[in-house]
Each structure stands twice: as C-alpha cells, then as structure tokens.
Amino acid sequence: MKWVRGARVLPEIPTASMADIAFLLICFFLVSTTMNQDKGLSLHLPAMGEGKEVQSRNICNLWINAQDDVAIFEDDQLKPLPFSGLRDELRRRLAENESLIISVKTERGATYRTFIDVLDEVKLAFSDLARPTKISIANPEG
Amino acid sequence: MRFARKSKVASVIPTASMADISFLLLVFFMVSTVFVRYRGIPVQLPEAEKIEMLESRRHVTAIWIDRDGRINIDDQTVPLQQVGRVVHAKLSANPRTVVSIRGDEQASFGLVSDLLEELRKVEALRVNFSTRREAQP
Numbered sequence: 302m303k304w305v306r307g308a309r310v311l312p313e314i315p316t317a318s319m320a321d322i323a324f325l326l327i328c329f330f331l332v333s334t335t336m337n338q339d340k341g342l343s344l345h346l347p348a349m350g351e352g353k354e355v356q357s358r359n360i361c362n363l364w365i366n367a368q369d370d371v372a373i374f375e376d377d378q379l380k381p382l383p384f385s386g387l388r389d390e391l392r393r394r395l396a397e398n399e400s401l402i403i404s405v406k407t408e409r410g411a412t413y414r415t416f417i418d419v420l421d422e423v424k425l426a427f428s429d430l431a432r433p434t435k436i437s438i439a440n441p442e443g
Numbered sequence: 444m445r446f447a448r449k450s451k452v453a454s455v456i457p458t459a460s461m462a463d464i465s466f467l468l469l470v471f472f473m474v475s476t477v478f479v480r481y482r483g484i485p486v487q488l489p490e491a492e493k494i495e496m497l498e499s500r501r502h503v504t505a506i507w508i509d510r511d512g513r514i515n516i517d518d519q520t521v522p523l524q525q526v527g528r529v530v531h532a533k534l535s536a537n538p539r540t541v542v543s544i545r546g547d548e549q550a551s552f553g554l555v556s557d558l559l560e561e562l563r564k565v566e567a568l569r570v571n572f573s574t575r576r577e578a579q580p
Contacts, residue, residue, distance in 0.1 A: 319462040320461040320465055323462055323465035323468075323469055324465050326469050327469050330469065330473060330476055331472060338496045338497060339497040339503050339505075339543050339571065339573060340494045340497065340576070341497070341572045341574045342493065342494070342574060343497075343569075343570070344571070346562065346563050346570055348566060349563050349566075407552045407556070409551065410551060410552075410553065411551070412549055412550070413546045413547065413549070413552055414489040414548035414549065415552075416552050417490075417548070418489070420491075420572070421491040421493050421577075425492060440556065441552070
C-alpha cells in the first residue's frame, strides 16, 4: 500500500525570530562583560645583578621605618619629614638636580599602604618633569 | 494651484538588516568579553593618585596578599618559595605578562619585598601595584 503525500512542506528555516535571538545574546554579553581595567602604580624592576653605581649626590634616600614614619637620609643622618611636605620637598630636589634618583628604603615592619603612599608621592613629584621616572626600591636588608 | 501627490511613500522601517546589525554587535561583545575567572581573596587595596591603566587583562597575572601574609595566585594559596615557579610558568606561556600585586594596605612590606625579590629572580620585571583611585578632595 502506498501512502500519498498530502501537502509539500517547503524546506525553509524561519528567520523572523533571528533578530530576537541575536538581541537576547547581545543582552547576555552586555550584562556579563566587565570593562573595568586593572589600574595601579606601574614599576619596572631591575634584573638580578643589574646594580648600578650611582654618585651619592645624585641619589635621594627616602626611609620609611617600621612605625610608618618617613625621613630623608642625608649627610649620614635621618631628617624626619612630614608626609604632607614630601611631594614639595622632592619636587624642589628634583628641580635642583637633573639626574636625581629617588631611592625608597622601607623597613620590613612598615605597612604596604605607607609604601604605596610614598611611591605615589614620588611618582607625582616626577609627573611634572619631562624626564623618565627614576625610582629605586632598596632592599630592606641591604 | 494644488499639487497632486504622485505616489505614496510607504512609511516602513526596513528590518531586513536588523539581524545583521545585531550579529555584528554580538560578535563585538563576544570578542571583547573577558570573563572574571578569579575572584582572589578579600583585600583592602591602598589608594593612590598617580594611577596608570594596564593595557589588557589577558596579560595580567594577579598576586593577592592579604593582611595575614597569605599569598594567593589564581585562587590558590602559594607559599612564597613557590611564587617564582608559578610566575615563571605564566611568563613562559605569555612573555607579555604583567604581574599585578594586589596587596592589602595592612600587609607588611617585608613580605612584599620578598615577593619582589622572587619576581626578579624569574625575570618577571613588569610589576603593577594595584590600587584604588584616591577620592579627590
């Protein structure tokens, strides 16, 4: 016995809902996309054994002790410096000496926050000048 | 004198290209999406003013340090001595890797300093200290 086909179904994919589907997917990606970028203070570390000899007059030693106090090490003695005056002091010194390197030496007991605050101030002091930022992070033991 | 209208312009917005446009947008979002894979550990990041944006998340390896001195990379606690090995593996897979240090503001600098030394040993020299933007006074 033979079956007779009734009506012919046209082999067509319905495309009317295509846009709806695509918009639904767009909504999903819009919601799940995170555009927030990582931000922070960038630093390029020196490679191992890349120590450079620098003349002592071209270096400004900043010292952060375990109590989070900031001082400038100069003429073999520590001169305490209020944090609020740090930026202006560094700016003044940078203006005086073209090739000044600022070395930040932090004791092991200091908090990370103080280190970041000081690093930020140093970077800000350099920001007005048209020369590369020269910062050295001294080893606490060294 | 009156002008007779010649023909009526049908006021229909063409929707034929709607799907094309939406797929184009879809492709854009698919390409630009980076899913947050690692949540890290809860840390209170310090604030800073002179902030720089990192170019792309694809090249960033985050190292979390909490206030108790635990180091966490990709949701795994890593002892300090192992950090070099882990970062070295990431650096070999992607030489453009930037290490983002997400330290808690109360963490001790001693640990951060040791971490920097470990990074220097494996030539991971591009470092970013992750911070929040300081609220403008």
